[in-house]
Amino acid sequence: MSDPILSLSAVYTDIAQYHILQGVDLVVPRGQVTMLLGRNGVGKTTTLKTIMGQWAAKSGQIQFGGADITQMATSARARAGIGFVPEDMGIFSDLTVAENMALGCISGPLKPERKDWLLSAFPALATFWEAEAGNLSGGQKQMLSIARALAEDRKLYLIDEPTKGLAPAIVSTMAAALRELKAQGASILLVEQNFSVAKALGDSAAVMDDGRVIWTGEMAELATSKDLQERLMGLSMEAH
Incomplete structure (x- = not known):
């Protein structure tokens, strides 16, 4: 993959005594929507907060636009062009x-x-x-x-579960806005539990489990394979 907007290499993040991220490798292509998926508690939100600098990476490297931002302050990451929508x-x-x-x-x-x-x-x-x-x-x-x-x-948008707990009509409004942003060529890393939204918006996908990325590929491949869904996440998208 040439010229990704963001890449994480062997990123570990601890919160207090807990080892949350345990060697995350992740690449976000420029101009695409990358879905970050997985069951609750596997480290998706911590990954976004580590990228934004709200949690410090214990080790590993985060590159944004070709520059190492691993030790950069959160405010500097925002000024560099990262937008963050927290859960x-x-x-x-x-x-x-x-x-x-x-x-x-x-x-x-x-x-x-x-x-x-x-x-x-x-x-x-x-x-x-x-x-x-x-x-x-x-x-x-x-x-x-x-x-x-x-x-x-922004050069990159990090968005954490934007449709969580919302009524269907508001979900539709959210999805339409994100679809338009995607059409403008934005680079987006999106955590989303609504699989219909994930399927509609995602270009690529990364699935996490136990603080690591265990699978990466095309969103369309994941969306059309029940076996892959159940193997990676223990559930079928059609049921959610």
Whole structure:
């Protein structure tokens, strides 16, 4: 694979006394959506947080755009072009939607054309633009979290379970926005338990188990093979 946007080589991460990542090798192709899959508790969220620098890698190497960022501060990784949507959303409840969005803009104010696109993708945010984010529903907060990460063009987006616990209509809105982002040529590493969303968006896939990546390949191959799904994850996608 030529010129990947991101690569992890033998990355180990400990949290307190727990050895969470145990030699993760992962390559994210430029301009594609890579699905990071696996059962709960296998290290997917820790992988994203290690890439973002919220957890420090104990050993191994993380390369982004050809540069070693293993020891780089989280803020510097953000400035280098990595956007992160955490599972817990990280919304500032006492700030307005507009103020939350402003925090996602590193290089300057939100550009009008970018704002127009985001509000067309997430219409609820237009309705509550001047309202405090704490008044939003759970689904609307998740929309805001994603929209904030998309406030500027990023070289890479890390997105952790964006559709978790959401109503089907909001899932459809999320998937449509991510599909449009994909069409724009974005590079995305996406953790997602909704397999219909994973199948629709993913180009490639990496499956984790016990703190390691145990399989990589085309998302289409994984989506069409029940035997592979059950061997790697102990379940069939059709049942989820």
